[in-house]
Amino acid sequence: MFDSISDKFSTVVRTLAGKSKITEKNIQDAVEEIKVALLDADVNLRVVRRFVNGTMEEAMGEKVLKAVDPGQQFVKIVYDRMVALLGDEEHQKLLLKGPDTTSVILMMGLQGSGKTTTASKLAARLKKEGRRPMLVAADLVRPAAILQLKVLGDAIGVPVFSIDGEKNPVKVAKAALALAKKDQRDVLIVDTSGRMHLDETLMDEIKRVSEALKPDETLFVADSMTGQNAVTIAQEFEQKVGITGVVLSKFDSDTRGGAALSLRSVVGKPIKFIGTGEKTEDLEPFHPQRIASRILGMGDVVSLVEKAQETINEQDALKMQEKMAKNTFDLQDYLDQLNRMDKMGSVDQILEMIPGAKGQISEDDIDKKEIKREKAIICSMTYAERTNYRIMGPTRRKRVAAGSGTNVSDVNRMLKKFEKMRLTMKKFAKNKKYQAAMLKQMGM
Ligand SMILES: Nc1nc2c(ncn2[C@@H]2O[C@H](COP(=O)(O)OP(=O)(O)O)[C@@H](O)[C@H]2O)c(=O)[nH]1
Ligand SMILES: [Mg+2]
Missing domain, CATH: 3.40.50.300 (P-loop containing nucleotide triphosphate hydrolases)
Incomplete structure (x- = not known):
């Protein structure tokens, strides 16, 4: 759901969010792209018009153009309007x-x-x-x-x-x-x-x-x-x-x-x-707020946490968030996640909710057999290896492959994927805006 619209929106959001100065032309372009995205998503024409005109009107004001962080202001307007369009929590x-x-x-x-x-x-x-x-x-x-x-x-x-x-x-x-x-x-x-x-x-x-x-x-x-x-x-x-x-x-x-x-x-x-x-x-x-975040490509962290709550307790969830943010997520954490994933529904559903995960990791990367193999590999590692995958040289890889009944190439692939995943998390953890959005969604 929302894949294509979310792709387009997050491009607009990303383009504008980082800008320290934006012009009327920037806003016009952004609004035009939003309009196209909404129409492509088969949104009712009247709804699109109202949304686009309202956004344009509000964004053209002094509040945005003269703001210290105009890009962010613009994104906020779009987000608020999106939430209002979807309903209200009450x-x-x-x-x-x-x-x-x-x-x-x-x-x-x-x-x-x-x-x-x-x-x-x-x-x-x-x-x-x-x-x-x-x-x-x-x-x-x-x-x-x-x-x-x-x-x-x-x-x-x-x-x-x-x-x-x-x-x-x-x-x-x-x-x-x-x-x-x-x-x-x-x-x-x-x-x-x-x-x-x-x-x-x-x-x-x-x-x-x-x-x-x-x-x-x-x-x-x-x-x-x-x-x-x-x-x-x-x-x-x-x-x-x-x-x-x-x-x-x-x-x-x-x-x-x-x-x-x-x-x-x-x-x-x-x-x-x-x-x-x-x-x-x-x-x-x-x-409405979570769906709006999802559409704007901010990731639906709260839904993820809530969903996980039935299988993980709250503290564990928070710990994971913190680890992602601090980039201390290690293979042991990954193993815990894999174990939980089975109980949490489809992998795609989960990925959709993690900021930045979509597009970086796909359902194919994490099919069930693969999960099983990865679990076996991590289980064959020592604690030191799990908490610091960088020490995994050729000899260790060979040992782990033998221990887990896999090949060295399986071990290599898993480590490479894990590294890629960590990089993604780091990238997002470094991005203050995503961080703020994440924390805000978590009610902090
Ligand atoms: N994937 C998915 N399938 C659903 C969902 N809700 C209903 N279905 C499926 O849609 C089909 C029709 O559902 P049913 O409840 O019999 O519809 P009814 O004719 O309105 O009573 C069934 O095969 C359901 O399993 C949903 O949220 N997701
Ligand atoms: Mg029926």
Whole structure:
């Protein structure tokens, strides 16, 4: 997600950030490039215009041109506007009632957008937060929909309500709500049916379900891959049924990001979550600031740290940040990272969040077999070698290769890659602006 737009933005950012003096022409050029990048990313035309005009107007003022660090000021304007475009932190939370009543979340969206998957992801998330969710199979159109939800519910230990043979989703929804109240289930998550295209029958059906349940949250699930089209469909749902928030599914897909950048601004509803994979835990709260940083190529350090927290404790994470910054990251640290990586999801997801890692190290560099080999190599090293890889001469390399069941060329390759990685970290650690951005994101 955002690969191409992020590449372009970070070029603009890098070009301007270091300049001690910038001209109106510099700003015009930069804004023009931003405009092209946004349009390329399939961002809604009106949104692009507003963004570009606003940035231009603000940047042309004295504040930027006469500032001590004009480049930085400009980048800040772009960043702030990007954050504002994506939403605000306050409205990202689910609006649920307290645990002594039953809140209702209604899922809507086209077929295949990810409603059923998201419903179960939400249930798992809420359960983890101490809630008592119940899922409702009110998609009565797709033959296997009920079974799909049951399988997902089973896997996370959340009950799934359904009525065999029933064709009226309103009846199912009402019966489910009654049962949820009786069983003291505090959140009811209702999965509904979608069509390939918008149609009146679908809208009527969902509208009736909505009227019967009076949901606290009506979440529109938008497939990131549908780009601009997702915006049109969201507007339609908003007008006919009303939505309270958006979930952007398939955020992990390789798309340009236009939907993400347009939805909030055009539809006026907050993006509350993003789906980042097919697994139950692949649902993350949407943080405008972090996404904006990611787009601007600042790296999403906070998300990384947060994600890592489930497998590493906080202190370890901080230690790693510090080591990266101080350039004392050694092979032992690298080994620890490799061990954790397995538990943290895809390598690509992680790389995207480390400043500077993208483009320097690719998924191919770190395939699973390679990780296994690298672990074996490091494990065959002595402590002195792990903490100071520079002492690894030919004899040591030979010994380690034999000890780890690899070849000297494997050892050489691993050390070379590690050196490259350290250089990247150093480069970024030396760059005050990235450092500041990193620290700021970490709340320091
Ligand atoms: N990669 C990825 N796949 C997803 C995500 N959300 C849903 N999917 C997949 O998209 C497909 C359709 O999802 P489903 O929940 O059945 O859509 P529904 O028809 O709206 O209920 C399934 O294969 C899901 O595994 C996501 O965030 N990332
Ligand atoms: Mg479904």
